[in-house]
Amino acid sequence: MSTLTSTPDALAQRLADSGLRSTPQREVIYDVLLKKRDHPTADEVFARVKSELPTISLATVYNCLETLVQCNLVRAVNFERGPTLYCPNLRPHAHFHDEQTGATHDIDLPEGLLAQVTTILPQGYDAKSVEIIFRGKAQSAR
Amino acid sequence: MSTLTSTPDALAQRLADSGLRSTPQREVIYDVLLKKRDHPTADEVFARVKSELPTISLATVYNCLETLVQCNLVRAVNFERGPTLYCPNLRPHAHFHDEQTGATHDIDLPEGLLAQVTTILPQGYDAKSVEIIFRGKAQSAR
DNA sequence: CAACAAATTGGAATGGTTCTAAGGTGCAAG
DNA sequence: CTTGCACCTTAGAACCATTCCAATTTGTTG
Ligand SMILES: [Mn+2]
Ligand SMILES: [Mn+2]
Ligand SMILES: [Zn+2]
Ligand SMILES: [Zn+2]
Numbered sequence A, B: 001m002s003t004l005t006s007t008p009d010a011l012a013q014r015l016a017d018s019g020l021r022s023t024p025q026r027e028v029i030y031d032v033l034l035k036k037r038d039h040p041t042a043d044e045v046f047a048r049v050k051s052e053l054p055t056i057s058l059a060t061v062y063n064c065l066e067t068l069v070q071c072n073l074v075r076a077v078n079f080e081r082g083p084t085l086y087c088p089n090l091r092p093h094a095h096f097h098d099e100q101t102g103a104t105h106d107i108d109l110p111e112g113l114l115a116q117v118t119t120i121l122p123q124g125y126d127a128k129s130v131e132i133i134f135r136g137k138a139q140s141a142r
Numbered sequence C: 001c002a003a004c005a006a007a008t009t010g011g012a013a014t015g016g017t018t019c020t021a022a023g024g025t026g027c028a029a030g
Numbered sequence D: 001c002t003t004g005c006a007c008c009t010t011a012g013a014a015c016c017a018t019t020c021c022a023a024t025t026t027g028t029t030g
Helices: A008-017 A024-035 A041-049 A058-070 A115-119 B008-017 B026-037 B042-050 B058-070 B111-120
Strands: A074-076 A083-086 A093-098 A103-106 A126-140 B073-075 B083-085 B093-098 B103-106 B123-140
Touching: A008 A024, A024 A041, A024 A058, A041 A058, A058 A074, A058 A083, A083 A103, A103 A126, A115 A126, A115 B111, B008 B026, B008 B073, B026 B042, B026 B058, B042 B058, B058 B083, B083 B103, B103 B123, B111 B123
Parallel strands: A093 A126, B093 B123
Antiparallel strands: A074 A083, A093 A103, A126 B123, B073 B083, B093 B103
């Protein structure tokens, strides 16, 4: 099982690996992210999760999302100072931020691109991660 | 005079071009950014500017920085949800965020790299800007 | 100078996120 | 079992960078 697969079942495993418990809140939040693979804010996740867990609190949504990020099941994405977006796509990808619609699109990276981009770093720079963000206009699907 | 040069004198010109006034606040703030070419926050700029303009307000610092960004004399840079950083380097460059020290380093881009990265976009995506962010550890200058 | 627009100012408001303190939950040792 | 204890969730307060607002100041134009 590679680190790139995302299934609801992967969750219990990853949590256990980190010595954390599987809870209804964590499961439902992860399910919600996998079901509609867009880039919701914590508030948006809160709204979607409420139908399943009507008494969940916003603090718990933040806590669980943070846990999922720590377990490497979800990526946190930021544009300028906007609210953090949560992305369950674990493949190496860039983000395209559509300035008209506010939508965020995943752009898969060709094999080797990150390695190549990293070669621009002068000696002495040791990058643990590289992030690529595009901003512009995306053609709407017709 | 290319768009890549940064001189105090360029400011009056750019402001005029946009129908804006040259003010002491705007001049001193721009000078402060050019003098120490790091990536200060608005608060940091506020602190540096106060010695020259003791009565300046933080709101004005925000207003002026925003004006400089609109005039393309300064770039605003964000890491996660941290305070916005202001960068007077107008050459195409990436940012390296040193996670140990919190320092931000400019990484000049080789000719053609942005064009090449942009080729990963599928048809229908029209990027107006590309941003590259590295995170990791940078060797301290010894 | 008068009129008006542009810019600055201090302080209040905003909004996403984090913190805090109080309960709840569930495995584990006895 | 059942008690202990760590983990987790919860509501609401606090935080803090930034924006907004209304009042004043500054500068330009007629
Ligand atoms: Mn947007
Ligand atoms: Mn940092
Ligand atoms: Zn994504
Ligand atoms: Zn820079």
